[in-house]
Amino acid sequence: MIRRHTRTLMPLAALAIGAAAGTVTFSGTAGAETTDIVRTGASEDGYSSSSRPTYTFGTSDTLVAGRSGSDTMVTYLKFTVPSPGTGVTVKSAQVVLTRESKTLPNALTISKVADTAWTEKALSAKNDPAVGAAVSTAKPKSDAAAVSFDVSSIVKGAGTYTFAVTSRVANSPARFRSAEATTGQPALTLTVTRPAATKPPATKPPTTTPPATKPPTTTPPATKPTTTPPATKPPTTTPPATKPVEATPTPTTPAECKVDAKLVPSCGVLWGAAAGGFSDVPRDEALKTFEQKTGRTSTIYHTYHKGDELFPTKDEIAMSSDPASPRTLMLNWKVGYGTKWANVANGDQDARIDRLSTYIKTNYGTKKFFMVLHHEPENDVNATAGSGMTAKDYAAMFRHTALRMKANGVTNAVFVVAYMNYEKWNNTSWWGDLYPGDDVVDWVGVDTYNNAQPGGFHYGDFNYLMNRTNDKAKFPGWYTWATTKHPGKPIMVAEWGVYDSSATVVGKNKADVYATVLPQLAKMPQIKGLVYFETAKDQNGHDIRMDDTPEALAGFKKIAADPRFNVKL
Template sequence: MIRRYARTLMPIAVLAIGAGMGTAVYSGSAAAETTDVVRSGAADDTYSSSSRPSYNFGSSTTLVAGRQGGDTMIGFLKFTVANPGAGATVKSAKVTLTRESKALPGSISLSRVADTTWTEKSLTAKNDPAVGAVIATAKPSSSATSVSFDVSSVVKGAGTYTFAVTSKVSNSPARFRSAEAATGAPALDVTVARAATTKPTESSPAPSGPATTPSGPATTPSSPATTPADPGTCTAGAKLVPTCGVLWGAAAGGFSDVPRDEALKTFEAKSGRTSTIYHTYHKGDELFPTKAEIAMTNDPAHPRTLMLNWKVGYGTKWANVARGDEDARIDRLATYIKANFNKPFFMVLHHEPENDVNPAAGSGQTAKDFAAMFRHTALRLKADGVTNAVFVVAYMNYEKWNNTSWWGDMYPGDDVVDWVGVDTYNNAQPGGFHYGDFNYMMNRTNSASFPGFYNWATTKHPSKPIMVAEWGVYDSSPTVVGKNKADVYATVLPQLAKMPQIKGLVYFETAHDQSGHDIRIDDTPEALAGFKKIAADPRFNVKL
């Protein structure tokens, strides 16, 4: 789920283009190749103001660019593009900014910036980088929702790229949403072409979707199939590990303004099952669980446990958290939890960290910095007397991250990790990128050195239960076909039975994620019918 400008006239933003979320948008497939769009969020973003030369706006949820009276404001963005993989070709690239408020000026230009060393926490008008040549100019309507710039002439592959957006329009500065905003963060879409592969049979226990590079399928889990649990016999034991069966849950209403508790109840009504796990997200100084979240655990007819996702390092770096700079933030949350909530709950510390890794030594955001941040936060909370938190480390299941030299360095240690989690999504478009069955969703790989997530977790951390902290299915076919999702859903139960270490299954539902995917369970009647068959299975009858 994706994890953020030099100056002339009315500059709007400098963008350093990068890997960001690594989420893929799928634009189709042909006989010889498939095309997907990898969307990245900005690694840094901020703006400078000539009338406030010493001000830093790195924590602002808004990027302001342009002229207002005698003030010239310049926005800055940074993205880092990862290697798209062997045999992949970058076809095009564009940067998109979402209007935050006010009318847009009639002309906005994106320029390249040579300096890539600036950071959002240190940039001011006194040190902002120089603006280079204009790459693209947009002439949006004043009420346009977003503005896009073609950067294909610059983005040719892996690397860090910086840009500035400028405008000559006076007294009409643009206001865009920054990476710190809840929605509409700056995005870089890189269209990549890859060699097509054939579809394997869905009944096979081996991965049934095409790998991102033709280096071979994942290995098959060797665990024997397990039978569904008997209704009423399974309970949540120590560390919320079910004595039998699988915990069922959802995070609903993502990327929308619908309250999460309301969205979850709607999801439950559609699916026909109450969620045992209610998954929500928090960051920085937010105190949680909220009253609304606590109320969901107190429903006498349908009690739920919470999975609370916290980006404790929001607004700073992992290394800073690890060295104690945010101990006051951690202690404040600990005091709140002890005073307001005493039931066991799952705590995920900075889910999908791969998006935010900067492997450069001293960046404060290396994989080892993440592990240190996780360890420090978990141990600090425990020392503060928080005894009801069950800690989950939640990875992205994306090949380009699993293949990096640093991916293994992110694991914080068995002593502070209670569950190993993963966020993973499948495409239901036959032959599309990341198309496959449930086993492929859990075990896809394109490298002989990585056996697939489930196989990795069960081999490296055999004592840890696996939490599928987010999962979902979308159909990127040009015309959505109801049967497609239903076919993928039909593989879940028989293949889940062969993965006994999976003890939690939490669906992420949204009508439109940051890449445009529709992950609703009911986008077609066929999809809903297929999902309801999963939800009705007795193995999810775990009592809290």
């Protein structure tokens, strides 16, 4: 990554830049004081996140400052100001940040940071420098294009200056463009003056004498062209044994992998993620961080909703409408939240279904998306007859919801049933009753996790992740079941992840499991979607981040880089 140490200057009078030495010099009209505006780009910038204490964001094109739930994010900025020249006075200084997206909080504070040794590459909540005294507070409009902070009390001349930007406004973090953005990077703007007597440095003007390099002579180069053709013989009239190139069919490149009306790829596998699980970090922000770290856009963006929530949200729509990062949504809905599956199947929540149907048609048109209805139902089954939460009640709820949404004119939902792949449930007599029916199920999905601790519970490779069983007579393994019972259905690994239950986490453990994914995935052609669930701490305390160690991240990036995930939406 190229550091932005260049100084962009916008003079109100004539201005010259000493580029070789990295200094700034000024020129102006004699007999009058000259005023100039000097803009210096950030040499380092990044932000820290209290809920993701080990994460670094120095390569992100976005800076975040403020609060979201229990997560506090602080933006750090470092500017290196060169000498403005003899006799030059800094009259005022402003730090300017360009809004990247979202609305701005009504108050943002910039504070002095004494530590100037931090680097964006290493900056995280575990080591971020202490925030010092407040310098100034800005109160921008929510849709302001940029925010300016007066730092005239701090910046008086040449030197290295570091600042922190914070906000106490709840659930309204500000997002700004960083030095890695293509436009609108952070800037320190100085207004400077110099006396008219000040002369520009003795930079010599170009002379009329040409450089020492001799002009070309009239004598040709030492290697003289000859009238004799090159030693290579001309082609004979006898064709070579091998057919001419023109007659040889040009090897064709593999067909471009595209999706059909049910979002099934013609080749390859859809790549996706549900990032920032069980945290207060906004899901779109967490996904962008995940993509940045792994090096690939998540074609499937998996989010979760329940009850009367309306979705896709504005943020989700924005994420799936980004032409630079094409994505489709996987929206998980617990339609029966606050009631029972049997009640939904009986029509008690039709108003809820109808309201969402209208919202989707109005706000999302006909763009295709995945709809998962109440993932991992096994954990909520009450097998007692009449409970309203039996396996058959789940299947009836799924059917009723899918059919009513279709009747309401929702034509762009691709329905997914997502199991949880836990042996205890797979072996039950009722597990088979969960399936809603081929006519309402477009994809068969599974949520499944592995332990990377050698010898630990649920330790295994990718094959084990997809096909584990403790009693083949009762259940042959999930992938075997899906491909045998529903051979015409594409398989969605709607959630997968790897954690390490070792007393001391060993980076090699996760990396070893990740290394089995690609070769074993190749032997499971019915898998058409692979969606990683990323969280620092799940309900059982497991760390399922792909980057909890450098070794794990390196192993995961090898998976993400594979061309089989180059599927075009």
